[in-house]
Amino acid sequence: MATVNQDPASGATGRIMIQLDGLRRVYRMESLAVEALRGIDLTLAEGEFAAIMGASGSGKSTLMNILGCLDRPTAGRYLLDGRDVSTFSRDQLARIRNHAIGFVFQDFHLLPRTSALENVELPLLYSSEPLSWKEIHARAREALRVVGLEDRMEHKPAELSGGQQQRVAIARALVTRPRLLLADEPTGNLDSRIGLEIIDMIQRLNREGLTIIMVTHEPDIARAASRIITLRDGHVRLDRSLVPLSVEELAERYREDDIEVDSGQEG
Amino acid sequence: MKWMALPVIALRDLRRHRLRTFLTALGLIIGISAVIVMVGLGQGARAEVEEQVNRLGQNVVLVFPGSRALGGVSIGGGSANTLTVEDAMAIRDEIPEVVAASPEVRSQTQVIYGRRNWHTRVYGQSPDYLQIRRWPLESGHMFTEEDLANVALVGVVGQTIVEELFEGADPIGETVRIRGVPITVIGVLSRKGMSLMGSVQDDIVILPYTTAFRRISGRSHAMVINVQVYDQHAMTEAQAKITDLLRERHRLGPAQENDFTVQTQQEVLQAATETSRVMTILLASIAAISLFVGGIGIMNVMLVSVSERTREIGLRLSVGARGRDVMAQFLVESVVLCVLGGIGGSLVGIVTTELIAHSAGWPAYFSREAMLAAVSVSASVGIFFGFYPAWKAANLDPIDALRRE
Ligand SMILES: Nc1ncnc2c1ncn2[C@@H]1O[C@H](COP(=O)(O)OP(=O)(O)OP(=O)(O)O)[C@@H](O)[C@H]1O
Ligand SMILES: [Mg+2]
Numbered sequence: 001m002a003t004v005n006q007d008p009a010s011g012a013t014g015r016i017m018i019q020l021d022g023l024r025r026v027y028r029m030e031s032l033a034v035e036a037l038r039g040i041d042l043t044l045a046e047g048e049f050a051a052i053m054g055a056s057g058s059g060k061s062t063l064m065n066i067l068g069c070l071d072r073p074t075a076g077r078y079l080l081d082g083r084d085v086s087t088f089s090r091d092q093l094a095r096i097r098n099h100a101i102g103f104v105f106q107d108f109h110l111l112p113r114t115s116a117l118e119n120v121e122l123p124l125l126y127s128s129e130p131l132s133w134k135e136i137h138a139r140a141r142e143a144l145r146v147v148g149l150e151d152r153m154e155h156k157p158a159e160l161s162g163g164q165q166q167r168v169a170i171a172r173a174l175v176t177r178p179r180l181l182l183a184d185e186p187t188g189n190l191d192s193r194i195g196l197e198i199i200d201m202i203q204r205l206n207r208e209g210l211t212i213i214m215v216t217h218e219p220d221i222a223r224a225a226s227r228i229i230t231l232r233d234g235h236v237r238l239d240r241s242l243v244p245l246s247v248e249e250l251a252e253r254y255r256e257d258d259i260e261v262d263s264g265q266e267g
Numbered sequence: 268m269k270w271m272a273l274p275v276i277a278l279r280d281l282r283r284h285r286l287r288t289f290l291t292a293l294g295l296i297i298g299i300s301a302v303i304v305m306v307g308l309g310q311g312a313r314a315e316v317e318e319q320v321n322r323l324g325q326n327v328v329l330v331f332p333g334s335r336a337l338g339g340v341s342i343g344g345g346s347a348n349t350l351t352v353e354d355a356m357a358i359r360d361e362i363p364e365v366v367a368a369s370p371e372v373r374s375q376t377q378v379i380y381g382r383r384n385w386h387t388r389v390y391g392q393s394p395d396y397l398q399i400r401r402w403p404l405e406s407g408h409m410f411t412e413e414d415l416a417n418v419a420l421v422g423v424v425g426q427t428i429v430e431e432l433f434e435g436a437d438p439i440g441e442t443v444r445i446r447g448v449p450i451t452v453i454g455v456l457s458r459k460g461m462s463l464m465g466s467v468q469d470d471i472v473i474l475p476y477t478t479a480f481r482r483i484s485g486r487s488h489a490m491v492i493n494v495q496v497y498d499q500h501a502m503t504e505a506q507a508k509i510t511d512l513l514r515e516r517h518r519l520g521p522a523q524e525n526d527f528t529v530q531t532q533q534e535v536l537q538a539a540t541e542t543s544r545v546m547t548i549l550l551a552s553i554a555a556i557s558l559f560v561g562g563i564g565i566m567n568v569m570l571v572s573v574s575e576r577t578r579e580i581g582l583r584l585s586v587g588a589r590g591r592d593v594m595a596q597f598l599v600e601s602v603v604l605c606v607l608g609g610i611g612g613s614l615v616g617i618v619t620t621e622l623i624a625h626s627a628g629w630p631a632y633f634s635r636e637a638m639l640a641a642v643s644v645s646a647s648v649g650i651f652f653g654f655y656p657a658w659k660a661a662n663l664d665p666i667d668a669l670r671r672e
Contacts, residue, residue: 070666091589098587113283123586125272
């Protein structure tokens, strides 16, 4: 387990990485239109670790998809490193998704019938870096080692638990060494102990300079971030900066919460 | 992207979807091999017909029993009993343009020599026949007019008989049994050819027609009269005279139709190729249907996998594949599939063609054009139904592709 938590802002340079101005997203269906985002204004500095919270349907995933350049806003501007994303070509967007952003989907989206290793190698196959096959294998293995799956590399998704699949998805997001990690409920399918391991890993990556936006509906998990943004009905409801809690502190809270249920659990 | 990544991605994908790969390749294999076999059989049949007619020789006129219109002719028919041996003799003796005539009777039957037996065609002909056919003997001699008069139990045999029945040994002087009748071999025909067609022609026994009529076939009328005219330019003349002669001999009144048909080799060829053309078209349609069914199979497999593929494409796009990377992957996949299916289908087609040719004795040719046509049609079906949905998906925003049902 990690030692004492450092200053959370240590990774942050203060340079603005993400800026959203009046961002809207309307889903149009045959008869009705759903306004998932109704004007989001938000600024995120490089090196920040932000948690996004909000009730189900409040627009968290919609926002993440736009931030990840997987989807486009209906209105409003999204500036990434000061550049308007809407001016990028499809190929430029693909390149950004490949090397600048790592995305962990709420429902993983692993290729079925494909080993964990090959799933993690996938982004590297589309990389513009001149990587040899040896390097590709080595980096995928390394990423799987980071998420603690070095002994499950040849397993197919169907042969992995939900939490293990989640970790493969995280390894895949990290394998291209992105500057921005977008994680939609990365601990949603994990028990608290493994969830905390993931959080520990995320905090470590953040200290190394990775900018992280993480969706979660667990208030305790959100406390690991230095900033908590709460959405409601497509608006930013609350935007608080807090002193992040270390994994040990979070674990302590869990124990208090679960004391009646898990009285026999060892520390 | 790494250029070597493409084939790797495509092969990984084909491996991951083994069943789909197999079914698609199977569709290709069935379609392609069906076309190859059918067209091969059609062409073989056509070649056989042409060969049969061509081998008649140049100044040959054929007289068939019964009346039939040109174009409706079927070679080797002869159901009506209107031609007699005497008709043949009269044609030979009374028409100056005619140099030889041979009334023909055929049977398909077993020939037994010692412990061996062989199924072959037994012909009854006159001694003129070899001259009409321009078919020299390799050894021995042809039966004579005297043998004809004596209903002699003698015959000449083709090369296939020598090989199959006598295992290559000299058959002259040996006795074979045909429907229980002992026939002494007095001559061996020269080889007609090394081709499949040739060996079909060489599979023959020729007896004096008297012997064939009375002892073997039990018939009393000629199936065909083979007539040789002295010169090619006298053909029409001879044709007219034969018609007049036979009408007179058959006592046909002016209002009555001919009860026989006189055709030159050219006319027979025309009619026969017409028939075989119809058959080729028929076989080609069957082939087209198989190709169509195979195509639907491919289409089905591809369409079923589209939703799965759309999500997969969404994922690839979301981890940084460009539209053209996805397209290239699908193209390579289609090409690999088509190469697999094309090779498989061609092999199955060629082997099946050969098997049919050998086991059924039906001549068949391998047609390269048919193979190319079949491969390209199935390949286009495969590529279209594999590639088009992929192309559509690759132009979606990644999240839309990921969400497709
Ligand atoms: N593809 C879509 N088509 C139509 N409506 C959609 C689509 N995706 C999301 N929505 C709607 O947009 C709103 C926001 O959805 P979103 O998925 O962003 O919520 P969320 O905050 O991620 O919820 P959860 O916590 O359950 O994941 C919801 O009302 C949802 O029904
Ligand atoms: Mg969500």
